[in-house]
Amino acid sequence: MSPTLTNKKTSLINYAALAADLRARQERDGLEMKDVAAQSGVDKSKLSTLVNLKGGLSMDNLLMICDWLGKTIYEYRVEAPEWMVDRLVSGTGLGREAARELAERRARAAASQVAISQAVDRMTDEEKAAIVRGAEEALAGDARR
Numbered sequence: 001m002s003p004t005l006t007n008k009k010t011s012l013i014n015y016a017a018l019a020a021d022l023r024a025r026q027e028r029d030g031l032e033m034k035d036v037a038a039q040s041g042v043d044k045s046k047l048s049t050l051v052n053l054k055g056g057l058s059m060d061n062l063l064m065i066c067d068w069l070g071k072t073i074y075e076y077r078v079e080a081p082e083w084m085v086d087r088l089v090s091g092t093g094l095g096r097e098a099a100r101e102l103a104e105r106r107a108r109a110a111a112s113q114v115a116i117s118q119a120v121d122r123m124t125d126e127e128k129a130a131i132v133r134g135a136e137e138a139l140a141g142d143a144r145r
Helices: 015-028 033-040 044-051 061-069 080-093 096-122 125-144
Strands: none
Touching: 015 033, 015 044, 015 061, 033 044, 033 061, 044 061, 080 096
């Protein structure tokens, strides 16, 4: 089976890599599949489907497994498939290479947003307040010029 499973179109998720990471964590922690299900919140049958590469996961289950692994969904993203490039070409009038680059830039931007969000989530309220104060001071300085 290929590293990505197909639905109506080629998947944007590398389920083989996700399954490998799940198995590696399971083995590292000495867990049975029922333990992984209990810890991750994903039904054991869905996990079995994933690790046997028999199908994908719903977005909710995909996000819960990524959270359990301590990873983001973007770490399992495959490069922009041809159908996405085709859609951008027809919708924007861009050439194929420009459409491919646009798809990749959008994916990198989304991954950056996730990384920033995760970093902010780890910050204390005091650290967040200090950043807000710094931004307000910078804006006030710009307004005075």
